[in-house]
Amino acid sequence: SGGERRRVALCKALLEKPxxxxxxxPTNHLDAETITxxxxxxxxxxxxxxxxxxxxxxxxxxxxxILEIExxxxxxxxGNYSSWLQQKQERLRILxxxxxxxxxxxxxxxxxxxxxxxxxxxxxxxxITRYNELAGQEFExxxxxxxxxxxxxxxxxxxxxxxxxxxxxxDPERKLLDKVSFTVPPGAxxxxxxxxxxxxxxxxxxxxxxxxxxxxxxELGETVQLSYIDQHRDALQDERSVYAExxxxxxxxxxxxxxxxxxxxxxxxxxxxxxxxxxVGQLSGGERNRVHLAKLLRRGGNxxxxxxPTNDLxxxxxxxxxxxxxxxxxxxxxISHDRFFLNRICTHLLLFEGNGKVTWFDGNFEAYxxxxxNSDEQFQNRRSKYRKLPV
Numbered sequence: 001s002g003g004e005r006r007r008v009a010l011c012k013a014l015l016e017k018p019x020x021x022x023x024x025x026p027t028n029h030l031d032a033e034t035i036t037x038x039x040x041x042x043x044x045x046x047x048x049x050x051x052x053x054x055x056x057x058x059x060x061x062x063x064x065x066i067l068e069i070e071x072x073x074x075x076x077x078x079g080n081y082s083s084w085l086q087q088k089q090e091r092l093r094i095l096x097x098x099x100x101x102x103x104x105x106x107x108x109x110x111x112x113x114x115x116x117x118x119x120x121x122x123x124x125x126x127x128i129t130r131y132n133e134l135a136g137q138e139f140e141x142x143x144x145x146x147x148x149x150x151x152x153x154x155x156x157x158x159x160x161x162x163x164x165x166x167x168x169x170x171d172p173e174r175k176l177l178d179k180v181s182f183t184v185p186p187g188a189x190x191x192x193x194x195x196x197x198x199x200x201x202x203x204x205x206x207x208x209x210x211x212x213x214x215x216x217x218x219e220l221g222e223t224v225q226l227s228y229i230d231q232h233r234d235a236l237q238d239e240r241s242v243y244a245e246x247x248x249x250x251x252x253x254x255x256x257x258x259x260x261x262x263x264x265x266x267x268x269x270x271x272x273x274x275x276x277x278x279x280v281g282q283l284s285g286g287e288r289n290r291v292h293l294a295k296l297l298r299r300g301g302n303x304x305x306x307x308x309p310t311n312d313l314x315x316x317x318x319x320x321x322x323x324x325x326x327x328x329x330x331x332x333x334x335i336s337h338d339r340f341f342l343n344r345i346c347t348h349l350l351l352f353e354g355n356g357k358v359t360w361f362d363g364n365f366e367a368y369x370x371x372x373x374n375s376d377e378q379f380q381n382r383r384s385k386y387r388k389l390p391v
Contacts, residue, residue, distance in 0.1 A: 003029040003030050003031060003034070003195075003196030003197070003337075004196055004197060005029075006026070006028065006029050006030055007030070007034060010023075010026060010038065014041065014045075017047070018047060019047045019048065020047060020048050020050070021045065021047055021048070021049045021050070022050050023049065023050070023051045023052070023053070024052045025052055025053055025054070025285075025311075025312060026038065026051065026053065027053060027055040027058050027337070027338075028311050028312065029196065029308070029311070029337070030196075030337055031193070031194065031195045031196055031337050032193065032337060032339060032365075033195065035055070035058065035337065035339075039058065039061050039062050042062050043061075043062055051063070054286075054310070054312075054313060054314055054315050054318060055338060055339075055340070056081045056315065056318075056338075056340040057081075057339045057340045059080060059081035059084075060080045060081040060082055061080070062080075063080050063081070064078070064079070064080070065077070065078055065079075066079070066080070066081070066084045068084070068088075082113055085106065085109065085110050085113065086110065088106060089106045089107060089110060092106065105319055105320060105323060106319075108323070109319060109322075109344075112344065117366050117367070117370065120343065120364065120366065121363055121364055121366065121367050124189075124343075124344075124345070124346060124347050124364050125347050125362075125363075127187050127189070127326070127347060148268055148269065148293075148297070148320045148321055148323075148324040149255070149268075149324060149327075150297050150300070150304070150324050150325070150328045150330075151255050151297075151298060151299075151300035152300060152302060152328070152329045152330055153223075153225040153227075153300050153301045153302035153303075153330060154223045154225060154302060155223065155302075156186045156187075156221060156223055156224065156302050156303075156330060156331065157186075157221050157222060157223050158186065158221070159219070159220075159221035159222070160183075160184045160185065160186055160188070160220070160221050160224060160303060160331050161183070161184040161207070161218070161219070161220055161221070161224070161303065161331075162183050162184075162217075162218075162219045163180060163181055163182050163183070163216070163217070163218055163219075164181050164216055164217045164219075165179045165180070165181055165215065165216040165217070166179070166180045166181070166206070166213050166215075166216035166217070166218065167179055167180070167213060167214045167215045167216050167356070168199065168202060168206065168211070168213050168214050169214060169356075175355060175356030176198065176199030176202050176356060177199055177202070177203065177213075177356055177358060178355070178356025178357065179216065179356075180216070180356075180358040181216075182350065182358075182360040184303075184331055184333070184348075186331065187330075187331065187347070188331050188332075188347050188348050189325060189326075189331070189332045189333075189334065189345050189346050189347050189348075190331075190332070190333045190334065190346065190347070190348045190349065190350055191334055191336060191342040191345075191346040191348070191349045191350070191364070191365060192204075192333055192334060192335045192336075192349075192350045192352070193335075193336070193337065193342065193349060193350070193351060193352065193365070194351055194352025194353060194354070194358075195352070195354060198352040198353075198354050199352060199356075199358075200307075200335045200352055201230075201231065201307055201335065204228065204230075204305045204307055204333070204335065206218060207220075207226070207305060207333075208226060208228050208305065220303075223302070224302060224303050225300070225301045225302050225303065226301055226303050226305060227296065227297075227299055227300065227301030227303070227304050227305070228296075228304075228305040228307075229292065229293065229296045229297070229304070229305070229306050229307060229309060230307045231307040231308040231311065231335070235292075236280050236288060236291060236292060236295075237280060238279065238280050238281030239279065239280075239281065240279070240280055241276065241277050241278065241279060241280070242266065242271050242275065242276050242277070242278050242279075242280060242283070242287075242291055243262065243263065243266055243271075243276040243277065245280050245291055245295065246262075246265070246266050246269075246271075246291060246294045246295050247262035247265070247266065250262055253265050253298060255298050263276060265294070265298065266294065268294075268320075269290045269291070269293065269294040269317065270290060270314070270316065270317055271287075271290070271291075271294075284312070285311070285312035286312035286313050286314055286317075288312075289309075289311060289312050289313055290313065290317060293309065293321070297324075301330070302329075302330035302331065303330060303331045303332070303333070304325075304328070304330065304331070304332040304333070304334075305332075305333050306332060306333070306334045306335065306336075307335045308335055308336060308337075309321065309334065309336065310336060310338045310341050318338075318341060322341060322344045322345055325345045326344070326345060332345075333350070334346070339365050342364060342365040343364045343365050343366050346363075346364045346365065347362075347363075347364070348360065348361060348362055348363070349361040349363065349364070349365065349368055351368070
């Protein structure tokens with residue numbers, strides 16, 4: 001899998017013991033256990049480490065300086081991610097005398113970081129109790145260029161997704177799902193987590209009808225409209241411009257039943273000016289991901305299936321995507337190894353533990369880590385397979 005390939009590349013680089021170690025998005029595709037191991041290894045690394053990453057907990061846990069690249073300039077900040085966020089907010093306040101949407105988004109994230117773990121969990125789970133209020137709001141387009149809006153589908157009924165005794169195996173010796181059962185309630189945002197290669201994407205493909213289960217059932221509610229964003233960006237046409245690929249060259253787009261200028265919509269995904277005419281084949285991994293998200297999110301739906309949506313995304317785009325999911329009046333299931341992202345958006349977790357075992361958990365990643373990862377002997381033993389490297 002992608003995560004297994006990434007682990008091999010990391011071990012090769014670390015065992016070479018260079019004086020200057022350059023890592024480009026090292027946590028992409030890695031499960032939480034491997035990221036924890038990598039954090040400890042890099043904290044103990046005797047040389048200099050320069051990392052390109054958008055993993056905010058990773059930044060918080062290991063960095064002492066942050067260099068932000070903005071509008072062709074490099075701006076150094078001393079401290080970790082939380083410190084950078086405070087300094088960034090103050091810098092924006094000075095530069096932008098009138099409070100802007102960008103300042104408000106930063107302030108919401110900083111408020112969330114500064115809350116207690118119980119307070120953060122309460123904020124996430126409140127969306128379940130206020131689902132009817134969210135679903136009853138009329139969709140209004142936000143015309144600013146620093147926020148993403150996900151158009152809602154039809155209002156969900158009481159049944160969203162019921163999975164009963166679901167089993168799947170491609171190899172008789174290796175079960176991916178073994179009699180798995182769970183129910184997704186209206187308004188839920190479910191984080192799907194677990195080690196690489198345990199069947200998370202296969203579950204999404206079965207929900208979409210792209211794979212058949214060996215046994216058991218998947219039942220969708222009558223009003224459910226699915227929208228699936230997979231982790232591969234291969235479907236994009238490299239010879240088209242960013243604008244043409246996202247809008248299909250339409251000057252005006254229908255977004256949630258409202259008409260919107262195509263170039264204004266594309267700018268919400270941080271493609272502005274000449275960037276909209278850049279060929280897709282010339283884009284970086286993060287830029288391709290933004291194009292992919294922009295194309296598929298405008299279709300709407302009321303049950304989103306997002307497979308590794310934050311891979312290669314810059315922090316600004318992740319931040320507005322988080323807010324879009326928090327404000328979305330529907331349900332979402334999100335495969336991700338980004339712990340900060342999962343904490344911000346999730347009301348529940350679906351835990352793939354290997355050997356076909358899948359567990360439903362009420363709460364976000366922080367609550368799960370507190371209850372299990374830090375105390376359960378089973379998980380401590382599972383972590384022991386990641387051994388310290390002689391660096």
